[in-house]
Amino acid sequence: MTAYFVTGTDTDAGKTLVASGLLALARRHGRTTLGLKPVASGCDSTPRGLRNIDALTLQAQSEPPVAYTTINPYAYEPAIAPHLAAHRAGEIPTLDDLVAVTAAPLAEKRGMTLIEGAGGWRVPLNDTEDLADLAVRLGLPVILVVGLKLGCLNHARLTAEAIRADGLPLAGWVGNLIEPGLSFDATADEACYRNNLATLERSLDAPCLGIVPRLTAMTPTARAMAAADHLALPGNL
Known part of the structure; x- marks a missing residue:
């Protein structure tokens, strides 16, 4: 088994x-897969119970299929x-x-x-524990998703420092372009964008597993398939 904790x-x-x-x-690549989101808020009420779109998206990419409550028990x-x-x-939950x-x-x-996980690395699970504690308890390497926008350099570096301070390896990071209205078509924007990525590569000291462009007007499954075109699996896979 190869397992990772995904944070942002x-x-x-x-x-x-x-x-x-x-x-x-x-x-x-012919591998069996499983995506878990143990805790999720912002769920919709359905005849089958509360359902979270993120958890449903992970469930759709889990093969062989598993029950929703396995993906998202809370x-x-x-x-x-x-x-x-x-x-x-x-x-x-504790x-x-x-x-x-x-x-x-x-x-x-x-x-x-x-x-x-949910939110960022230090999102609380309860009054005394964080969701990051789950990754620590399970000893999982971490994949960090960096939302590429103004301020991301600080957020990414602090998160990477916190992950390592908790004793976990950073298996890789992925840049996800989320800043609305930025296409980086102009020369100045393109240069700034490339410089930001170079800074992240230097300061995070972990493999970049890909840069995902803005993907809009797609179903969650189509977005997953499109994102896959811009990603690489961690090295030991």
Whole structure:
């Protein structure tokens, strides 16, 4: 089994897009796959229960298929920080709970398993624990998704420092272009963009697994397949 924890520089950095793209790419290479999102807020109420679009996207790229509750055992409706949504729902998971619910899926030892966090590295799980603690407890190498926008250099460097300070290796990083209105067609914009990427490559000291362009007007599955075209699997795959 090859498993990684996927985190981002911030909320909406593109964790799910990158994770689903990596899973789609692994499937192209004939590998079994599994994407987990143990805790998710911002879920929709459906006849089958609460469903989160990010978790559904990961489920669609998991092969062989698995039940939704395996992908996302802790689902909350309010689109707020997970620990606040959990308090509101009266169902507050602990780190031990998350380790327990991920034990069986990880034991399947699929070719590639990704566990996606929520928000950034230091997002709280409850009043005393962070979601990052799950990656630490499981000893997983981390893939960092950098939302490419103004301020991303600081966010990326601080996140990488925090990951390493917690004793985990940074297996690689992916840049995801999210800044609206920037196409980098003009010479000045292109130069700034390339300089930012060069700074990230130097300061993160980890392999760049790809740069994903802005992908719009696509279904989540189509976006995953398109993202896969711009990604590379981590080295030991």
